[in-house]
Amino acid sequence: MNFHQIAGAACRALMARKDGPSLYEVCDPVLSKYGGGDHHLGKFYRTALGNPALRALLRRTGLAELRDGERLAGLQQALIRARDDASPNWDAIGRPVAALLDTIELKHPNPPAASAAGRMPEIAEIEAAIRSCGAHLLRSFSRNGFIPTYAAFNLIGDPDCGGRELLMALSGLNSRGYKNSTLLFNLARVFIARSPARALINPPWRGIAEPMWEPVQIRHRSAYYDAFFTEALLSFTETGLASPDQTNAARRAIADMVEFCVVTSKEEVRARDGAPFHVVTALPPAPHPRFSRFFAQIKQDLGFGIYVPDCDTTACSFSAATQAGSTDPILEQPLIDFYAGYQVGGGSNQPRVTVPLNDNIDYDGGIVTWIDNLAGERPFGNDLDPTLNLDVLEVSFRNLARWKVIETPRRLDTVQRIIGFQKRLTLSGAFSNPRSHIYYLPELYCAYFGRCYAAFMALPPAARRKIDPDGAFELIRGKVLGYVENELIAAEMNVLDAALALIALGHLGASPSSFTPALHCIISHIGEGGRHGPFKAYEWNKMKTPTRILVGGPEVTSAFVLMGLALARRALTS
Numbered sequence: 001m002n003f004h005q006i007a008g009a010a011c012r013a014l015m016a017r018k019d020g021p022s023l024y025e026v027c028d029p030v031l032s033k034y035g036g037g038d039h040h041l042g043k044f045y046r047t048a049l050g051n052p053a054l055r056a057l058l059r060r061t062g063l064a065e066l067r068d069g070e071r072l073a074g075l076q077q078a079l080i081r082a083r084d085d086a087s088p089n090w091d092a093i094g095r096p097v098a099a100l101l102d103t104i105e106l107k108h109p110n111p112p113a114a115s116a117a118g119r120m121p122e123i124a125e126i127e128a129a130i131r132s133c134g135a136h137l138l139r140s141f142s143r144n145g146f147i148p149t150y151a152a153f154n155l156i157g158d159p160d161c162g163g164r165e166l167l168m169a170l171s172g173l174n175s176r177g178y179k180n181s182t183l184l185f186n187l188a189r190v191f192i193a194r195s196p197a198r199a200l201i202n203p204p205w206r207g208i209a210e211p212m213w214e215p216v217q218i219r220h221r222s223a224y225y226d227a228f229f230t231e232a233l234l235s236f237t238e239t240g241l242a243s244p245d246q247t248n249a250a251r252r253a254i255a256d257m258v259e260f261c262v263v264t265s266k267e268e269v270r271a272r273d274g275a276p277f278h279v280v281t282a283l284p285p286a287p288h289p290r291f292s293r294f295f296a297q298i299k300q301d302l303g304f305g306i307y308v309p310d311c312d313t314t315a316c317s318f319s320a321a322t323q324a325g326s327t328d329p330i331l332e333q334p335l336i337d338f339y340a341g342y343q344v345g346g347g348s349n350q351p352r353v354t355v356p357l358n359d360n361i362d363y364d365g366g367i368v369t370w371i372d373n374l375a376g377e378r379p380f381g382n383d384l385d386p387t388l389n390l391d392v393l394e395v396s397f398r399n400l401a402r403w404k405v406i407e408t409p410r411r412l413d414t415v416q417r418i419i420g421f422q423k424r425l426t427l428s429g430a431f432s433n434p435r436s437h438i439y440y441l442p443e444l445y446c447a448y449f450g451r452c453y454a455a456f457m458a459l460p461p462a463a464r465r466k467i468d469p470d471g472a473f474e475l476i477r478g479k480v481l482g483y484v485e486n487e488l489i490a491a492e493m494n495v496l497d498a499a500l501a502l503i504a505l506g507h508l509g510a511s512p513s514s515f516t517p518a519l520h521c522i523i524s525h526i527g528e529g530g531r532h533g534p535f536k537a538y539e540w541n542k543m544k545t546p547t548r549i550l551v552g553g554p555e556v557t558s559a560f561v562l563m564g565l566a567l568a569r570r571a572l573t574s
């Protein structure tokens with residue numbers, strides 16, 4: 001949006017005709033000031049929804065159905081029960097909000113067909129872009145002492161989360177603070193989506209991955225991000241395009257990030273049999289996440305004070321450390337044994353998925369996301385994401401010999417059940433449906449399958465036959481490649497879309513001639529990031545609850561572009 005569009009949207013929101021009680025007329029009487037009960041609910045309301053900026057935008061938005069005094073009273077009574085009850089009935093509390101939530105309609109991006117493929121860039125242009133992205137990452141590490149990533153709230157929420165999903169979350173999440181934020185964010189979503197402020201809060205964009213708007217970005221550090229940036233810098237040095245000074249700087253950064261992953265972020269937990277195990281936490285204790293003091297307090301106030309380890313951060317950290325040649329003892333643990341305790345099956349593990357937002361897919365064989373800490377805490381309940389399961393396979397392939405996966409029947413069975421989960425997902429076509437994914441886009445699933453496929457193909461042929469006797473990987477490859485070639489790159493893309501497409505195409509052995517649309521998109525948009533880097537910040541991953549929280553950043557875009565271009569360059573010059 002340009003300045004005039006922003007100003008117009010803001011003006012329309014501020015001058016809208018009010019046709020019913022506003023969010024603040026609903027909530028102020030019961031949440032602004034009260035004694036007793038749960039103090040966090042009121043604090044969350046005042047911090048996240050009652051702030052002056054949002055209040056100004058939404059004060060003229062009312063819901064006509066709440067002019068019904070009985071319905072308004074029922075909604076306020078639900079908020080009072082959430083506030084005052086020692087053990088709230090969250091299903092009953094959520095139903096009035098769920099009914100309102102089902103009155104809004106949100107859609108996933110559906111980009112139009114691309115007008116033309118554009119021209120194939122010269123190798124020199126591709127190499128210049130690789131150098132620019134590598135320099136950006138190293139410059140950021142030098143300036144900050146780490147490579148930052150950013151989080152941003154999109155208050156309109158996720159298209160996959162309606163009333164039914166709200167009730168799932170309220171029942172399945174474990175933390176009362178997280179339930180509070182989910183309840184109130186989803187109530188606010190209704191007023192935002194039915195207000196002229198919608199155009200300001202959720203403007204349209206080009207492509208699939210959502211751009212991240214600078215004013216609401218929260219800078220932080222996590223082992224998951226450091227593992228990703230480690231792979232990007234390894235890719236940069238492997239191209240041979242880094243100068244000697246850049247190569248040395250990259251090695252220092254990689255060593256620092258690997259230590260952050262497997263030492264600083266290490267946390268001891270218990271496996272299902274009670275044995276101690278070291279995994280990697282999503283956010284280590286302060287000051288390591290590098291939040292500003294302001295946002296650290298806001299995070300606490302909003303109910304996000306507890307973060308527990310997760311299977312994805314652990315898998316990616318182990319993988320990055322393995323690729324970097326780490327000899328840390330943590331890598332000797334057969335991680336696949338630990339994951340087996342978090343694998344969904346028809347028996348006692350089936351109830352592990354407490355927040356089944358993507359229940360359109362068959363979970364059998366998949367690994368859930370969140371790991372219980374030593375205190376038994378799991379504030380986010382548990383869910384199951386397909387892309388996470390690709391990361392579990394990838395790290396298992398990289399450590400196949402170290403963990404004796406083939407030699408140990410139960411380990412091989414765990415891996416093969418994850419492959420079966422992925423095979424069913426892709427053969428059904430569900431992998432390309434955004435609803436099937438908890439934290440990622442379908443296009444990112446395709447890129448990460450390419451990454452997993454490359455690790456699989458690096459194994460000896462005999463090992464590949466033992467792991468995948470039925471040829472599931474080739475079946476999945478065909479489905480994913482078909483989606484990328486016939487849908488993703490055939491439509492209008494933004495830079496992150498194009499980078500993810502290149503990663504998939506490059507790893508899956510597509511014809512180099514198919515790279516043209518993605519390469520043209522990237523090279524023609526160099527400089528769009530302005531003072532922040534070569535490219536803008538886009539959505540890398542997200543949380544759908546308590547509302548749509550995006551994670552990405554200009555450095556993230558540079559890293560994906562670098563890896564995609566490196567693969568394309570290799571294919572074009574071989």
